[in-house]
Amino acid sequence: MHVEAxxxxxxxxxxxxxxxxxxxxxxxxxxxxxxxxxxDALIRIRRPLAAPMISEHYPGELRSLxxxxxxxxxxxxxxxxxxxxxxxxxxxxxxxxxxxxxxxxRAEAALRNEPESRFTILTFWDPAVDPxxxxxxxxxxxxxxxxxxxxxxTLTARSVDAWLGAFPMLIGFASLVGxxxxxxxxxxxxxxxxxxxxxLYDVDLPVVRGLVA
Amino acid sequence: xxxxxxxSFLFPPKAFLGPEDLRRLTQTVVFLADTVWVPASxxxxxxxxxxxxxxxARRFSELVEIGALRxxxxxxxxxxxxxxxxxxxxxxxxDINFPAERYHALHETVMRRLIEGRAAFLGAAAxxxxxxxxxxxLGKHTLxxxxxxxxxxxDDILLDPLMAETVKGFMNxxxxxxxxxxxxxxxxxxxxxxxxxxxxxxxxxxECRRLMPAFRAxxxxxxxxxxxxxxxxxxxxxAIDELLARYREEIERTGASDDALSGGWSLAQLAxxxxxxxxxxxxxFGYAPDQDQPPPPPALLLLRLRQLAAxxxxxxxxxx
Numbered sequence: 029m030h031v032e033a034x035x036x037x038x039x040x041x042x043x044x045x046x047x048x049x050x051x052x053x054x055x056x057x058x059x060x061x062x063x064x065x066x067x068d069a070l071i072r073i074r075r076p077l078a079a080p081m082i083s084e085h086y087p088g089e090l091r092s093l094x095x096x097x098x099x100x101x102x103x104x105x106x107x108x109x110x111x112x113x114x115x116x117x118x119x120x121x122x123x124x125x126x127x128x129x130x131x132x133x134r135a136e137a138a139l140r141n142e143p144e145s146r147f148t149i150l151t152f153w154d155p156a157v158d159p160x161x162x163x164x165x166x167x168x169x170x171x172x173x174x175x176x177x178x179x180x181x182t183l184t185a186r187s188v189d190a191w192l193g194a195f196p197m198l199i200g201f202a203s204l205v206g207x208x209x210x211x212x213x214x215x216x217x218x219x220x221x222x223x224x225x226x227x228l229y230d231v232d233l234p235v236v237r238g239l240v241a
Numbered sequence: 242x243x244x245x246x247x248x249s250f251l252f253p254p255k256a257f258l259g260p261e262d263l264r265r266l267t268q269t270v271v272f273l274a275d276t277v278w279v280p281a282s283x284x285x286x287x288x289x290x291x292x293x294x295x296x297x298a299r300r301f302s303e304l305v306e307i308g309a310l311r312x313x314x315x316x317x318x319x320x321x322x323x324x325x326x327x328x329x330x331x332x333x334x335x336d337i338n339f340p341a342e343r344y345h346a347l348h349e350t351v352m353r354r355l356i357e358g359r360a361a362f363l364g365a366a367a368x369x370x371x372x373x374x375x376x377x378x379l380g381k382h383t384l385x386x387x388x389x390x391x392x393x394x395x396d397d398i399l400l401d402p403l404m405a406e407t408v409k410g411f412m413n414x415x416x417x418x419x420x421x422x423x424x425x426x427x428x429x430x431x432x433x434x435x436x437x438x439x440x441x442x443x444x445x446x447x448e449c450r451r452l453m454p455a456f457r458a459x460x461x462x463x464x465x466x467x468x469x470x471x472x473x474x475x476x477x478x479x480a481i482d483e484l485l486a487r488y489r490e491e492i493e494r495t496g497a498s499d500d501a502l503s504g505g506w507s508l509a510q511l512a513x514x515x516x517x518x519x520x521x522x523x524x525x526f527g528y529a530p531d532q533d534q535p536p537p538p539p540a541l542l543l544l545r546l547r548q549l550a551a552x553x554x555x556x557x558x559x560x561x
Contacts, residue, residue, distance in 0.1 A: 047325075050325065051324070051325050052325075053325045053326045054326065055256050055257070055284075055322070055326040055327075055328065056256065057255055057256045057257055059379070060375075060378045060379050060381070060382045061253075061254055061381075061382035061385065061386075062254050062255055062256035062257075062280075062282070063256075064322065064325065064326060087349070087352040089352050089353045089355070089356045090352060090355075090356060092356060093356065093373075093374070093377060096373055097373045097374055100373060110372075110373055111372050111373075112372070112373070163372050163375040163376055163379075164372070164375075165372050166372055166374065166375060187375075189374070189378045189381075192374070192377065192378055192381060193374045193375075193378060196373070196374050197374070229378075229381070229382065229385075230254055230256075230280075230282065230318070230322075231254070231348070231351070231381060231382065231385035231388075232348070233318055233321075233322070234315045234316055234318060234341050234344045234345065234348070235344075235345060235348050237316070237318075237321070237341070238341055238345065
């Protein structure tokens with residue numbers, strides 16, 4: 029699946045079409061229920077911060093979930109315990125002790141010194157911790173680089189629920205890139221997402237069929 | 242609960258069924274449920290050897306044929322899925338096909354409850370580290386299963402250990418009751434060396450199911466009588482003790498030989514004489530399976546299964 033769209037809601041809607049029209053889906057019994065899976069879903073969004081960032085078709089009740097998850101990307105003080113926040117802003121605090129590494133601060137410093145570098149990487153997955161966790165962190169690695177004067181970005185995530193989890197992931201990372209771009213006085217560029225497993229649970233399929241059709 | 246009450250279970254949605262699923266389904270329709278509702282989208286696990294796949298499909302069809310299993314669908318989603326992912330459905334037509342509109346309203350409720358109960362789903366994870374979405378997705382599966390129970394009108398959910406753990410924090414008493422009952426059945430099967438019921442022939446399952454309502458009524462009577470202060474384990478233990486006490490009483494009353502409860506028994510000793518079940522039924526309880534008579538005594542199901550265990554053991558000894 030390769031989706032390219034202007035905004036996050038458009039990209040989400042187009043990505044859902046895969047579950048209705050694609051015929052090479054993989055059936056899978058996750059511990060969270062039966063689902064149909066697209067492997068290595070690639071989603072590219074040209075204007076990731078364009079409003080509105082959430083589709084009108086996304087259940088209103090779930091917006092607090094999006095806000096909560098996005099807050100982890102932004103190191104909001106209310107998100108104590110968020111693995112995403114810990115990995116970005118205090119990497120290794122649990123395994124190495126001390127305050128941990130603030131990867132975002134380091135990335136900003138690197139982008140100031142060498143904006144086009146391909147070394148500006150943020151990592152989330154910790155092989156010393158995550159394989160043993162019941163709910164390991166979903167984002168794996170991100171890249172930030174300046175191209176054509178804009179801050180381009182890529183996020184790879186291991187697993188995303190297309191109905192419930194896509195907006196938290198898409199908006200969370202886009203918000204981080206937006207904040208970094210603002211601090212660096214750059215324009216935010218396109219954002220690319222690679223989801224190793226992009227899946228739709230059976231429980232949501234009837235609703236998605238109605239929405240896409 | 243009277244012996245005449247019917248009882249249906251929901252088998253939580255699964256894409257693929259394997260031998261363990263069939264074992265649990267068969268056990269449930271022999272001991273606890275008149276009907277178990279299974280999603281029509283379920284297929285046999287593709288990675289299994291062909292012979293095992295054939296056995297599972299055959300047993301599934303047999304249980305459907307006798308009305309023990311029924312299938313549900315939503316707007317023929319099963320066909321929609323199989324067209325996109327391939328594989329062969331186990332039933333051509335579901336017993337019930339819910340319209341999408343009815344499901345949509347339920348789905349909205351699930352999403353609302355999910356956020357209302359967000360703290361419970363994050364649970365202990367929030368004390369350490371949490372992803373924030375994966376925990377909620379697990380909650381969605383749980384609530385979605387509860388929603389399907391409501392849609393199908395089932396009395397209980399056949400919880401697997403993982404889901405039982407997930408719902409622990411906000412356990413519905415109804416679910417707790419089912420866990421006690423299913424756990425008691427597992428333990429009684431072990432204690433009395435009853436056969437793996439998934440190996441019984443279709444007609445033997447039908448016969449056992451005729452004896453099941455009385456057994457189930459007594460089981461749930463003991464489960465319901467357990468104190469709300471008891472843990473699931475304590476309630477299960479109490480129900481087992483009661484059932485085995487009744488079983489022992491009836492063995493003593495009928496004079497049938499059974500050393501299993503006093504220890505030192507062997508499989509050969511488990512054999513209830515071939516005619517014992519009929520004799521016990523006709524002589525002591527005035528029950529004849531083929532006639533419209535008062536219900537059989539609760540322990541008759543266990544006695545019959547003991548007899549079948551002996552027959553299976555005899556067959557395997559002869560074969561070896």
